Amino acid sequence: MRLQPDAPHDFGGVELDQGRPISFLLDGRRIRGLAGDTVLSAVLAAGITAYGTLAGTPMALSPAFAPLVSARRGGIVPMDRTPALDGLEIATLGAARRFALRQPHSLGRLLDVLPDPPWLRTEPVETLAADLLVIGGGVAGLSAAEAASAAGRSVILCERRPWLGGDARYFGPVGDEESPEAVTGRLIGALAANPGVRLLTTAEVFALGDGSARLHHVEAIDGGLRSRVLRVDAPQIVLATGANERLPIFPGNRLPGVVSAIDAYHFGKRYGAALGETAVVAAQNNYAYRLALRLHDAGVTVRRIVDTRIHPQSRFVDFAKASGLTLASGQMPTGAQNGRYSFAPVAGSGASVEIEADQLIVAGPWQPDLTLWMLAGGGVEWSEEKGALVARDEIEHVVLAGSAAGYRSLRACVASGRAAVARLAGGRPREIDDAEPGTALETPEAPTPIAPMIGTVPSFLDAGRTLVQRPTLAQAATAATPRALSLGDVAALVELGLVAASDAGAIAEERGAPGADLNVSDWAPPAPPPLPEGLPSWLVKRFGDDPQRLHLIVDGQRTFPVGALVYSNAVERVPDRAIGVIVEEAHPGGIALVGKAARRLDRFIVETGAGPSPARPKPMS
Amino acid sequence: MADAYDFAIFGASPAAALLAGLLAHDHGRQVIQIADPVSSQRLPRGLDLALPFATRPASWRLVRDGVTETRHILASIEASSLLTETRVRIVADHPASQMALAHMWHVAAGYGVRVHGEDFMGVARLSGEIELTTSRVQTVASRRVTVSFLRTGAASLALDGDALPVGHIVLADDASVLAHLPEGERPSLLAIEPMTATLTAPARPLPAPVMRFVDRGVTLLQRPDHSILALVSGDADVEARLGASVSGPFPLQRRASTHYHRLTSRDGAPLVGRLRPSRLFAVAATGDAGVFLVPALARLLAGVPAAGEKAWFAAHDPGRANRDAVADVGGVAA
Numbered sequence: 001m002r003l004q005p006d007a008p009h010d011f012g013g014v015e016l017d018q019g020r021p022i023s024f025l026l027d028g029r030r031i032r033g034l035a036g037d038t039v040l041s042a043v044l045a046a047g048i049t050a051y052g053t054l055a056g057t058p059m060a061l062s063p064a065f066a067p068l069v070s071a072r073r074g075g076i077v078p079m080d081r082t083p084a085l086d087g088l089e090i091a092t093l094g095a096a097r098r099f100a101l102r103q104p105h106s107l108g109r110l111l112d113v114l115p116d117p118p119w120l121r122t123e124p125v126e127t128l129a130a131d132l133l134v135i136g137g138g139v140a141g142l143s144a145a146e147a148a149s150a151a152g153r154s155v156i157l158c159e160r161r162p163w164l165g166g167d168a169r170y171f172g173p174v175g176d177e178e179s180p181e182a183v184t185g186r187l188i189g190a191l192a193a194n195p196g197v198r199l200l201t202t203a204e205v206f207a208l209g210d211g212s213a214r215l216h217h218v219e220a221i222d223g224g225l226r227s228r229v230l231r232v233d234a235p236q237i238v239l240a241t242g243a244n245e246r247l248p249i250f251p252g253n254r255l256p257g258v259v260s261a262i263d264a265y266h267f268g269k270r271y272g273a274a275l276g277e278t279a280v281v282a283a284q285n286n287y288a289y290r291l292a293l294r295l296h297d298a299g300v301t302v303r304r305i306v307d308t309r310i311h312p313q314s315r316f317v318d319f320a321k322a323s324g325l326t327l328a329s330g331q332m333p334t335g336a337q338n339g340r341y342s343f344a345p346v347a348g349s350g351a352s353v354e355i356e357a358d359q360l361i362v363a364g365p366w367q368p369d370l371t372l373w374m375l376a377g378g379g380v381e382w383s384e385e386k387g388a389l390v391a392r393d394e395i396e397h398v399v400l401a402g403s404a405a406g407y408r409s410l411r412a413c414v415a416s417g418r419a420a421v422a423r424l425a426g427g428r429p430r431e432i433d434d435a436e437p438g439t440a441l442e443t444p445e446a447p448t449p450i451a452p453m454i455g456t457v458p459s460f461l462d463a464g465r466t467l468v469q470r471p472t473l474a475q476a477a478t479a480a481t482p483r484a485l486s487l488g489d490v491a492a493l494v495e496l497g498l499v500a501a502s503d504a505g506a507i508a509e510e511r512g513a514p515g516a517d518l519n520v521s522d523w524a525p526p527a528p529p530p531l532p533e534g535l536p537s538w539l540v541k542r543f544g545d546d547p548q549r550l551h552l553i554v555d556g557q558r559t560f561p562v563g564a565l566v567y568s569n570a571v572e573r574v575p576d577r578a579i580g581v582i583v584e585e586a587h588p589g590g591i592a593l594v595g596k597a598a599r600r601l602d603r604f605i606v607e608t609g610a611g612p613s614p615a616r617p618k619p620m621s
Numbered sequence: 622m623a624d625a626y627d628f629a630i631f632g633a634s635p636a637a638a639l640l641a642g643l644l645a646h647d648h649g650r651q652v653i654q655i656a657d658p659v660s661s662q663r664l665p666r667g668l669d670l671a672l673p674f675a676t677r678p679a680s681w682r683l684v685r686d687g688v689t690e691t692r693h694i695l696a697s698i699e700a701s702s703l704l705t706e707t708r709v710r711i712v713a714d715h716p717a718s719q720m721a722l723a724h725m726w727h728v729a730a731g732y733g734v735r736v737h738g739e740d741f742m743g744v745a746r747l748s749g750e751i752e753l754t755t756s757r758v759q760t761v762a763s764r765r766v767t768v769s770f771l772r773t774g775a776a777s778l779a780l781d782g783d784a785l786p787v788g789h790i791v792l793a794d795d796a797s798v799l800a801h802l803p804e805g806e807r808p809s810l811l812a813i814e815p816m817t818a819t820l821t822a823p824a825r826p827l828p829a830p831v832m833r834f835v836d837r838g839v840t841l842l843q844r845p846d847h848s849i850l851a852l853v854s855g856d857a858d859v860e861a862r863l864g865a866s867v868s869g870p871f872p873l874q875r876r877a878s879t880h881y882h883r884l885t886s887r888d889g890a891p892l893v894g895r896l897r898p899s900r901l902f903a904v905a906a907t908g909d910a911g912v913f914l915v916p917a918l919a920r921l922l923a924g925v926p927a928a929g930e931k932a933w934f935a936a937h938d939p940g941r942a943n944r945d946a947v948a949d950v951g952g953v954a955a
Contacts, residue, residue, distance in 0.1 A: 506879070528718075537949070581724060
């Protein structure tokens with residue numbers, strides 16, 4: 001549903017042009033939206049909240065898990081990065097039942113096999129070049145681009161989302177510091193005014209290495225869509241890829257209606273929409289309270305804020321209380337089904353509660369997005385302190401910044417962007433203060449809430465396309481899953497105790513940068529080296545110091561296979577009693593290599609593989 | 622935690638765990654294993670397959686007896702399911718390899734392996750983790766242990782900074798030899814080989830569940846879900862060699878990949894024995910079948926080897942000047 005256009009805190013949708021309604025056809029279904037929507041935001045705002053079903057379980061539609069769509073003009077594009085244009089005709093890709101009633105709230109896809117984005121295997125149509133490539137348009141990326149451009153260097157900045165500024169606005173201002181809005185606006189203004197800077201939004205980098213990146217870019221052009229693969233050559237790269245909010249682990253954590261706090265925030269702020277009129281917020285940090293307050297002010301009925309932490313202290317908690325919101329602490333989500341959400345005390349005893357709402361907004365811990373870092377050859381390791389996989393080692397000409405580098409505060413993210421550029425210019429690493437002023441007395445965020453495994457509704461480890469379900473102990477002990485594993489999946493496996501923390505980095509690296517697809521090859525072993533004169537090494541001293549060649553025959557027809565063992569009698573036919581071996585084909589019989597003592601024998605047994613055969617030396621002609 | 626140990630076993634492989642367990646339980650020794658846990662979600666670095674690419678009868682006899690004994694050991698710890706049987710096809714492209722392979726078929730058949738056409742049938746394979754957490758073996762993480770060398774060159778251990786008296790220090794697999802044996806003391810017969818392990822998406826069925834292409838340096842294992850685990854030796858043309866060996870459909874997605882090193886010997890035979898001057902006992906270049914040598918190795922280390930075993934280990938001792946009598950197929954060029 002859409003929030004009021006004039007909703008407080010800009011929750012009417014800062015991307016939207018309220019005066020320009022649009023409509024487009026998706027799978028033959030008319031979707032109405034507003035200019036500024038993406039295809040995904042318009043679809044979600046129209047009440048379609050399910051992508052389809054995975055083994056019978058409905059799966060929520062989200063920016064991290066949305067189908068590819070095929071546009072008559074523009075090719076195959078992702079829903080979340082594609083602008084919704086008036087008159088567009090698009091169709092979702094993927095399997096579907098041959099006969100099915102249209103489900104009003106679902107795209108109806110079967111999700112057991114997901115089509116791969118075709119651009120992963122597409123050659124670039126154009127090559128761009130700059131002194132510096134910045135990947136990620138959050139405050140750290142913007143700050144890096146601004147620092148480099150101010151020093152006279154050409155910069156290309158790529159951002160996957162349709163807007164710049166990243167997630168900083170979700171966390172809000174701290175104390176008297178400059179707000180995220182102000183910081184973002186100032187940096188974007190400076191970059192837009194600099195002709196040496198090129199800003200690309202809806203541009204997702206998917207390959208990186210050796211001073212070159214490949215990205216997929218979607219844009220509206222001449223009333224239609226254009227999607228292209230571009231190559232960017234840059235001798236230096238700043239990775240400011242941000243962090244991803246992880247899911248609490250409970251049965252039903254990816255059912256339609258369950259939405260992450262960061263997605264709910266951007267959906268409201270950017271597109272003036274919410275997944276329903278009522279919400280329950282499951283918190284494990286203080287920022288979820290801030291989101292709940294904004295949704296409440298924008299007209300969403302927040303039925304309860306349920307916090308994993310016991311009696312959390314925060315200014316946002318106080319504001320929520322003062323606004324009359326119902327709070328409950330020391331409880332975690334334990335299940336979701338058909339719009340009913342259950343919570344149980346984290347202490348393990350006490351009554352569970354069940355709350356009905358249109359949506360369950362879940363907050364979780366943050367995992368730095370190091371996917372491209374690993375593609376570039378970087379390593380990762382588990383940090384007990386941060387409860388996340390963090391970068392290790394260094395890569396020449398590639399530097400991390402912002403929350404991808406593990407920073408949390410706005411101030412530190414901005415500083416880390418500048419520091420990254422200085423580092424690439426040969427400067428020493430700088431100490432960056434990451435303390436958030438005024439938060440010392442606030443309750444820190446809790447670890448990932450993990451509910452018991454109950455019932456048949458699956459719990460998923462992460463929010464994206466990997467679709468890895470929480471395994472049992474027995475399943476986790478069996479061979480490595482053939483599915484891809486995201487960093488969030490690996491982090492969840494560590495927290496579930498199914499992967500050793502010391503092993504987590506290696507697993508993430510194995511899964512995070514598996515390499516390109518394999519293609520058929522006509523490779524053949526190079527010509528073999530000439531056979532060495534004399535015996536092969538594995539026959540040296542096998543039959544004594546002075547073995548001899550002997551032509552063995554049994555009758556006028558039979559031949560002996562190369563490799564067959566030669567024995568002195570039919571009784572002790574075990575290989576370490578063999579006195580020789582057939583080393584060369586001959587017709588009839590075969591040429592045997594035999595030990596010195598065997599030369600005195602006139603009868604042999606050759607174990608042919610089809611049974612023992614008598615043999616005798618061929619008389620010399 | 623004991624004050625002193627008879628054996629310190631380095632290594633996290635099944636072979637290292639089995640060796641530590643046998644020394645502690647069957648031979649009554651005080652054993653500490655230095656290993657970091659290896660999750661089953663990590664890509665395997667080997668197949669633990671009772672099919673040495675070897676022709677020497679003594680090695681085949683040792684592996685055959687080791688399979689029988691390992692089966693009994695696993696049954697006694699209620700872990701019989703770890704030992705399964707599989708069909709293996711070995712493919713040789715070069716005439717020299719084809720000749721060695723032809724001989725290997727006959728030797729294997731002589732020790733009871735069923736050979737059908739190109740395939741070795743019913744080959745024992747150990748898969749899964751040998752769990753020692755409830756055994757008498759003390760297991761510690763490698764970061765707690767440091768190996769240092771005295772002026773004489775002999776190795777000594779410290780646990781959390783304190784001297785740890787041990788009778789014998791055993792580097793029980795390639796990874797531990799690579800990690801702890803000083804380069805200067807590495808026998809010249811040993812070569813470090815770069816390896817790539819790759820897990821693909823489900824693929825078309827392979828002709829056999831395990832395929833080994835000896836001249837391409839490619840080993841493939843098709844798993845029950847039809848995904849393929851590929852182990853490729855060397856670092857040249859890895860993709861091309863894989864593309865020429867797997868069954869498609871192409872393009873075939875890679876789901877995971879990792880690089881590591883293993884040890885091979887220049888004469889194709891394992892090196893097992895004590896090194897000088899460190900007195901570290903190294904087990905190296907044993908290949909896929911190494912885990913099945915462990916029961917005999919445990920007896921050797923405990924001082925009670927059977928006659929044939931003693932001779933085999935003596936012949937494979939790294940200090941032995943002439944190894945002509947044990948040289949085998951699969952050696953790498955110097």
